[in-house]
Amino acid sequence: ADVKKIAVIGGDGIGPEVVAEAIKVMKKTEEVFGYGFEFEHGLFGGIAIDEKGTPLPEETLQMCKKSDAVLLGAVGGPKWDSNPKELRPETGLLGIRKALGLFSNIRPANVFDCLKEASTLKPEVLEGTDLIVVRELTGGIYFGEKFRREGENGQEAVDTCVYNVNEIERIVRQAFEIARTRSKRLASVDKANVLETSRLWRETVIRIAADYPDVELEHVLVDNCAMQLLRRPASFDVIVTENMFGDILSDEAAMLTGSIGMLSSASLGEGAFGLYEPVHGSAPDIAGQGIANPIATILSVALMFRLTFGYHDAAEAIERAVKEVLDAGHRTGDIAVDKSKAIGTVAMGELIVNAI
Amino acid sequence: ADVKKIAVIGGDGIGPEVVAEAIKVMKKTEEVFGYGFEFEHGLFGGIAIDEKGTPLPEETLQMCKKSDAVLLGAVGGPKWDSNPKELRPETGLLGIRKALGLFSNIRPANVFDCLKEASTLKPEVLEGTDLIVVRELTGGIYFGEKFRREGENGQEAVDTCVYNVNEIERIVRQAFEIARTRSKRLASVDKANVLETSRLWRETVIRIAADYPDVELEHVLVDNCAMQLLRRPASFDVIVTENMFGDILSDEAAMLTGSIGMLSSASLGEGAFGLYEPVHGSAPDIAGQGIANPIATILSVALMFRLTFGYHDAAEAIERAVKEVLDAGHRTGDIAVDKSKAIGTVAMGELIVNAI
Ligand SMILES: CC(C)[C@H](C(=O)O)[C@@H](O)C(=O)O
Ligand SMILES: CC(C)[C@H](C(=O)O)[C@@H](O)C(=O)O
Numbered sequence: 001a002d003v004k005k006i007a008v009i010g011g012d013g014i015g016p017e018v019v020a021e022a023i024k025v026m027k028k029t030e031e032v033f034g035y036g037f038e039f040e041h042g043l044f045g046g047i048a049i050d051e052k053g054t055p056l057p058e059e060t061l062q063m064c065k066k067s068d069a070v071l072l073g074a075v076g077g078p079k080w081d082s083n084p085k086e087l088r089p090e091t092g093l094l095g096i097r098k099a100l101g102l103f104s105n106i107r108p109a110n111v112f113d114c115l116k117e118a119s120t121l122k123p124e125v126l127e128g129t130d131l132i133v134v135r136e137l138t139g140g141i142y143f144g145e146k147f148r149r150e151g152e153n154g155q156e157a158v159d160t161c162v163y164n165v166n167e168i169e170r171i172v173r174q175a176f177e178i179a180r181t182r183s184k185r186l187a188s189v190d191k192a193n194v195l196e197t198s199r200l201w202r203e204t205v206i207r208i209a210a211d212y213p214d215v216e217l218e219h220v221l222v223d224n225c226a227m228q229l230l231r232r233p234a235s236f237d238v239i240v241t242e243n244m245f246g247d248i249l250s251d252e253a254a255m256l257t258g259s260i261g262m263l264s265s266a267s268l269g270e271g272a273f274g275l276y277e278p279v280h281g282s283a284p285d286i287a288g289q290g291i292a293n294p295i296a297t298i299l300s301v302a303l304m305f306r307l308t309f310g311y312h313d314a315a316e317a318i319e320r321a322v323k324e325v326l327d328a329g330h331r332t333g334d335i336a337v338d339k340s341k342a343i344g345t346v347a348m349g350e351l352i353v354n355a356i
Numbered sequence: 357a358d359v360k361k362i363a364v365i366g367g368d369g370i371g372p373e374v375v376a377e378a379i380k381v382m383k384k385t386e387e388v389f390g391y392g393f394e395f396e397h398g399l400f401g402g403i404a405i406d407e408k409g410t411p412l413p414e415e416t417l418q419m420c421k422k423s424d425a426v427l428l429g430a431v432g433g434p435k436w437d438s439n440p441k442e443l444r445p446e447t448g449l450l451g452i453r454k455a456l457g458l459f460s461n462i463r464p465a466n467v468f469d470c471l472k473e474a475s476t477l478k479p480e481v482l483e484g485t486d487l488i489v490v491r492e493l494t495g496g497i498y499f500g501e502k503f504r505r506e507g508e509n510g511q512e513a514v515d516t517c518v519y520n521v522n523e524i525e526r527i528v529r530q531a532f533e534i535a536r537t538r539s540k541r542l543a544s545v546d547k548a549n550v551l552e553t554s555r556l557w558r559e560t561v562i563r564i565a566a567d568y569p570d571v572e573l574e575h576v577l578v579d580n581c582a583m584q585l586l587r588r589p590a591s592f593d594v595i596v597t598e599n600m601f602g603d604i605l606s607d608e609a610a611m612l613t614g615s616i617g618m619l620s621s622a623s624l625g626e627g628a629f630g631l632y633e634p635v636h637g638s639a640p641d642i643a644g645q646g647i648a649n650p651i652a653t654i655l656s657v658a659l660m661f662r663l664t665f666g667y668h669d670a671a672e673a674i675e676r677a678v679k680e681v682l683d684a685g686h687r688t689g690d691i692a693v694d695k696s697k698a699i700g701t702v703a704m705g706e707l708i709v710n711a712i
Contacts, residue, residue, distance in 0.1 A: 090549045120481040120586055141497070141517060146552035156520040157556035161497060164512040191600075193446045196502035200513035226582070226604045227611035230476055244547075247579045248604055255583040 003036035004309060007067035009060065012046040012089065013282025014292035014345075015073020021294035021349030022071060022301050028353045029305075029314040040067065044096070045075025045089040045282075055092025061099055069308045070100075070275040073297065074282035097137050102267035102275055103167065104174050105135040105246065106307075109253040112262055114326045115335055119258025121233070126257070128234040132182070133253055134175040135246025137267055139167045140197070142243045163197045163242065168204040174268075175240035176212040185216045185237035189225045189245055201242060222249070229253055254279050261293040261334045264300035266307050274308045276300040290344045293332040295322055298352055321355035359392035360665060363423035365416065368402040368445065369638025370648035370701075371429020377650035377705030378427060378657050384709045385661075385670040396423065400452070401431025401445040401638075411448025417455055425664045426456075426631040429653065430638035454494050458623035458631055459523065460530050461491040461602065462663075465609040468618055470682045471691055475614025477589070482613070484590040488538070489609055490531040491602025493623055495523045496553070498599045519553045519598065524560040530624075531596035532568040541572045541593035545581045545601055557598060578605070585609055610635050617649040617690045620656035622663050630664045632656040646700045649688040651678055654708055677711035 008023065010016030026037050042060035049055050055075075064070050076089040085091055096102075110130040116123050144160030172188070179186040188205045190198035202219060209217050220228065222245045229236070229252055241249060254260050263279040278296030286292055298318060305315035330351055333342040343351075364379065366372030382393050398416035405411050411431070420426050432445040441447055452458075466486040472479050500516030528544070535542040544561045546554035558575060565573050576584065578601045585592070585608055597605060610616050619635040634652030642648055654674060661671035686707055689698040699707075 088549065094550070120478055121476050122478055125476040141515075142550055144514075148552065148556070151520050153523070154521040155556065156518055157552040158500075159497075159517040159551045159553050161515040161517065162512055164507050165510040167509070191603075193444065194450070194498055195515045196504065196513040197515050200504070200511065223603045223607040226608040227616075230586075230608065230611045244600075245604075247547075248582045248601075251579040252582040252586065252608065255586045260583075 003038050004069065005038050005040065005067040007064045007070040008039050008041045009044040009070060009072045010041070011044055011073040011075040011282065012077050013074055013284045013287040015075065015282055017287070017290065017292050017345050018278065018294040018297040019071060019073040021345060021352075022297040024349055024353050025298050025301055025318060025356065028356045029311070029317070032317065032356055033311070033314045035311060035314060044072070045092055046077050046080045048092065049080055049083070049087050049089065055087070055089050056095045056099075061096065064096065064100060064275075069273065069304050071297075071300065071304065072275055072277035074278065074280070076282050077284040079284075094142060096275070097267060098143065100273070100275065101138070101269040103136060103138045104171055104268045105137040105250070106178070106266040106268065107133045107135065107250045107254065107263065107279060109133065109250070109257050109263060110259070111257045112259050112326065115259045115262065117258070117337075118335060119256060121230070121256050121258070126233060129257060131233070131236040131253060132178060132238050133246060133250040134171065134178060134238060134240040135250055136167065136171045136242045138243075139163050140243035161195070161197050161244075163200060165200065165204055168201050169208060170270075172205050172208050172240055175238055176208065176215055179215045179238040180212065183237040184214055185218075187218050187220050187225070187236055187239045189220050189222050189239060189241035189249065191222050191245075192219070193221065197242065225249060226252060229256060261332075262295050262299065264296050264303045266300070266303050268307065272308045274304060276304045290346060291333050291342070292345050293334045294345050294349050295332075295352075298322060298349070317356050318352075321352045324355045325351045359394050360425065361394050361396065361423040363420045363426040364395050364397045365400040365426060365428045366397070367400055367429040367431040367638065368433050369430055369640040369643040371401075371431065371638055373643070373646065373648050373701050374634065374650040374653040375427060375429040377701060377708075378653040380705055380709050381654050381657055381674060381712065384712045385667070385673070388673065388712055389667070389670045391667060391670060400428070401448055402433050402436045404448065405436055405439070405443050405445065411443070411445050412451045412455075417452065420452065420456060420631075425629060425660050427653075427656065427660065428631055428633035430634065430636070432638050433640040435640075450498060452631070453623060454499065456629070456631065457494070457625040459492060459494045460527055460624045461493040461606070462534070462622040462624065463489045463491065463606040463610065463619065463635060465489065465606070465613050465619060466615070467613045468615050468682065471615045471618065473614070473693075474691060475612060477586070477612050477614070482589060485613060487589070487592040487609060488534060488594050489602060489606040490527065490534060490594060490596040491606055492523065492527045492598045493602075494599075495519050496599035517551070517553050517600075519556060521556065521560055524557050525564060526626075528561050528564050528596055531594055532564065532571055535571045535594040536568065539593040540570055541574075543574050543576050543581070543592055543595045545576050545578050545595060545597035545605065547578050547601075548575070549577065553598065581605060582608060585612060617688075618651050618655065620652050620659045622656070622659050624663065628664045630660060632660045646702060647689050647698070648701050649690045650701050650705050651688075651708075654678060654705070673712050674708075677708045680711045681707045
């Protein structure tokens with residue numbers, strides 16, 4: 001059979017623990033659906049700084065490049081927070097995105113029935129919320145020139161936000177394509193009343209919209225979007241925006257669902273290749289205790305199956321298994337109402353594996 | 357007596373209607389407290405574009421410069437949205453901030469008891485929320501160089517985000533001072549793991565914090581702040597951040613209180629001079645109908661009395677009058693549960709004037 005190479009990066013904090021359960025899920029789909037995976041493990045983030053002196057070792061990058069998809073746990077932690085820039089986990093994250101050409105970050109934010117109560121929003125406001133934030137990931141102020149200089153008024157710092165038409169076009173087209181597979185509504189978020197990059201963004205969106213007459217398009221200013229996400233979350237379908245705005249809005253959207261421990265993400269480039277990771281971070285406070293929730297990582301595998309491999313049967317089986325286990329009342333500590341009945345990472349993983 | 361010169365800018369949409377009520381309130385405080393005001397009116401925003409061919413006519417700017425404080429309604433509307441940059445209301449707004457040296461935007465976001473239900477957040481989450489966003493207003497990516505150029509990959513747009521130490525220091529000191537008059541907690545928001553301007557921001561905050569050992573300081577990354585505002589709004593006291601992040605977060609904070617029709621703002625410079633305006637916009641859809649809520653503008657007058665004139669007695673009287681009228685059950689349409697009982701702009705203004 002066609003064996004897929006999976007680059008596995010546990011990373012820091014709870015990363016390795018949740019990734020281990022996701023791998024068990026993938027192995028189960030080998031048995032049930034006959035798919036084949038080959039796993040290779042690499043160091044990345046804080047642990048790579050400790051062991052290799054750099055957050056993104058060359059061998060890890062090569063491993064990713066030779067693979068069909070990357071499964072990432074999480075990176076970062078207070079241990080490395082005051083390191084110089086080249087020795088910080090985030091630098092590895094930005095580096096791997098750029099090196100692998102992952103210009104698109106896809107973050108579904110949907111509500112799990114059993115977690116509705118976990119949101120700080122009123123259930124009736126949240127009802128029906130099911131949106132995707134498509135964030136540009138390799139451009140903008142994240143990657144523009146940055147420096148210090150002496151100005152007339154003392155030291156100055158400069159960041160440069162740059163976008164070219166092609167960078168905007170490819171992410172916007174992808175967002176339109178995704179909207180087409182869903183409710184056919186796209187909100188493009190910018191700050192066109194202030195920023196030149198946003199004006200180019202908006203012009204480009206308007207031009208490309210002509211190719212997608214079936215998709216309903218709205219332009220939303222970023223400050224207004226931060227409000228509308230709170231006021232009418234269910235009215236959004238696909239949101240597309242540039243890197244910095246996407247960083248902020250995708251986190252806001254994730255939090256308002258109340259399901260942050262359950263949300264997955266994909267970072268994609270031109271082809272089918274993608275990097276998949278849970279939205280939650282490395283949670284150093286609970287690392288090593290065996291209590292982390294593996295569901296977001298397991299659902300990231302489902303996303304990988306859909307977007308990179310087209311294994312829709314297995315993706316659906318995973319999603320159904322997760323739902324079944326939750327419906328049966330099983331909870332890890334983060335999502336348990338009665339914490340005393342919470343189960344651990346491995347127990348949750350096993351239940352899901354058995355339900356596939 | 358010491359007569360204060362007030363520059364009055366009604367602006368667009370509902371601006372003139374709500375400002376008219378605020379002026380009645382100021383006049384009432386002349387009677388009750390013996391203060392004296394002299395009002396001069398100027399054109400600004402869309403109406404100035406229509407009548408003078410520019411959003412910020414020189415005579416309006418001069419009028420503001422000669423005044424002790426500015427009372428602004430709102431500017432903007434769809435009519436001018438596709439105008440070229442120099443003929444857009446926002447350009448006037450950015451221009452007046454810069455020309456008057458208003459480097460600090462103060463936005464209280466608090467919950468009105470009678471409006472708790474208007475929020476999309478659960479009441480128990482909102483309970484006790486009373487925060488102030490202090491936003492840097494004349495620097496950063498808003499005012500840095502912006503341009504288009506031909507790059508290797510077609511047209512490119514560039515925005516530049518620049519901050520010097522002095523710009524950061526003055527706003528941060530102001531935020532620490534404000535925190536001192538409140539619960540003594542300051543959250544400084546940046547993206548220091550990515551941006552050079554944020555690293556300079558954070559270094560500066562840490563240095564200045566030494567002068568405010570009584571204020572508890574936390575550094576929050578902007579994406580995390582967008583989440584924490586939703587998760588634990590009541591835990592914030594004063595939030596200080598740069599221009600673009602402040603634009604997004606202050607709107608998010610305002611919306612989550614459910615009180616957006618009630619929130620006031622101040623834009624301040626070095627001295628006592630300030631520009632005061634409601635947070636809500638020009639609401640062109642309801643302009644001219646006499647149904648707009650004047651309370652945010654009236655409360656902006658209270659803020660002006662406190663911050664620019666030190667008229668604490670009159671400020672308190674205004675705030676108490678607003679509370680009294682609301683407690684008696686009077687509502688404009690935007691905040692009414694039973695819309696059929698809603699009263700208009702003038703009626704609401706009169707009730708408040710009479711309650712002073
Ligand atoms: C860690 C940080 C550099 C990163 C980002 O801002 O992109 C993170 O917040 C994310 O969203 O993946
Ligand atoms: C209209 C716009 C330029 C302005 C800003 O972004 O500053 C507005 O959103 C505000 O917050 O006052």
